[in-house]
Amino acid sequence: MTERRLLLTARLPGLPDVLPAGLALARWSGGDRGSLLRAVAGSTAxxxxxxxxxxxxxxxxxxxxLRVVGTYSTGVDHIEVEACRRAGIQVVTAAGALAPAVAEHTLGLLLACARRIVEADRFVRSGADWRWEADAFLGAQLHGRRLGVLGLGAIGTEVARRALAFGMEVHALPHRPGTPLPPGVIPHRxxxxxxxVSDFLTLHVPLTPETDRLIDKALxxxxxxxxxxxxTSRGRVLDQSALLELLAAGHLAGAALDVYEDEPHVPPELRHHPRTVLTPHIGSATTTARRTMTAAVLRRIGAALEG
Structure with missing residues (x-):
């Protein structure tokens, strides 16, 4: 029987414990696209x-x-799914494994931006002389304010639940009609x-042709x-140029981003703006979430190979 081969393109936490039986592991050590095309030859997964x-x-x-492609993510915007389907290749994801971690990171970004935590941290680290002032680093309080949640999949739902616990008034527009709303969430059509109505807006929709730069200047x-x-969804859901324009004009008080239009490139206007909080696509970066993601996607690869 020909040995089945799984090619990995990244280091994955928890891998040794959950590798499906009967698969020989191969790793792509990085390089240009041509080296990946050579490395993938003969792979089963x-x-x-x-x-x-x-x-x-x-x-x-x-x-x-090649019978199955797995992605260490919930989104599949980087995969030509129809091309896979035509070739008889199943596509599996880590969906369901990272919602709590991304929701926590979303709330962390929201708090950091609203309360100017990063800005204040930099000020203290600068060594500048300071004393307590009643009007220093005034920010926005979350309690009693309105949060708009665009998309109520697993992550958006977890964000809504946490925001309710903060005493926020949560409004939501589900990405898919008929999505159930957590108790206390106000629906929009x-x-x-x-x-x-959104004093704060958080985005949780997949990147598709319909959502590409969906949040534009007009919105x-x-x-x-x-x-x-x-x-914390995908960078191209948000029109980055329009965001910068409205930040510069003062219409927006701030932006907290974990994803960008052209990762890993982040424009200097975003990097240097005092009211932005920026992280390098680490929404799911907890030890628990990453190990759970590894287990989930490899379990699904194994199941796909077993038919």
Whole structure:
């Protein structure tokens, strides 16, 4: 019997404990696209991160033995799913394994931006002389304010629950009709209506042709003056240029981002703006979440290979 081969394109926490039986492990050590095309040849299964495109060139390079592609993420915007389907390749994800971690990071970003925590931290570290002042580093309080949640999948739902515990008034527009709302969440039927009531807006929709730069200048202008935007979904859901324009104009009080239009490139206007909080796509970066993601996607790869 021909040995089945799983090619990994990244180091994964928890891997030695959960590797499916009957799969020989191969690792791509990095390099240019050509080296990946050579490395994937003869693979039965492929596991990539959200940074690695899976296109027809990669599928052809793998050969007819490739049966399943797994992604260490919930989104599949980096995978040509139709091309995989035509080739008889199943696509599996780590969906369901990272919602609590990303929700916690979302609330952390929201707090950091609203309460100017990063800005204040830098000030203290600068060694500047200071004393307590009643008007120093005034920020926005979450309690009693309105949070708009765009998308109520696993992550958006967890964010809504946590925001309710903070005493926020939570409004939401589900990405899919018929999505159940957590108790206490106020539903909306249209995006503009959600924007108008959102003192804070957090984005939790997948990147699709319909959501590509969905949150544009016109919609951002609908937010109340002084609103804060948080994005832990995909960078291109938000029009980054429009965000910068409205930050510069003062319409938005701040932005907290974990994802960007052209990762890992972050424009200097964002990096240097005093009211932005920026993290390098680490929403799910807890030991528990990453190990759970590894177990979930490899279990699904094994199940797909077993039919």
């Amino acid at each position: 492929l596991l990539v991160t959200a940074n690695e495109p899976v296109d027809e060139d990669l599928i052809r390079a793998a050969g007819p033995g 249209d995006l503009a209506g959600l924007m108008r 951002l202008t609908e937010l109340p003056s002084g609103a804060i935007v948080v994005n």
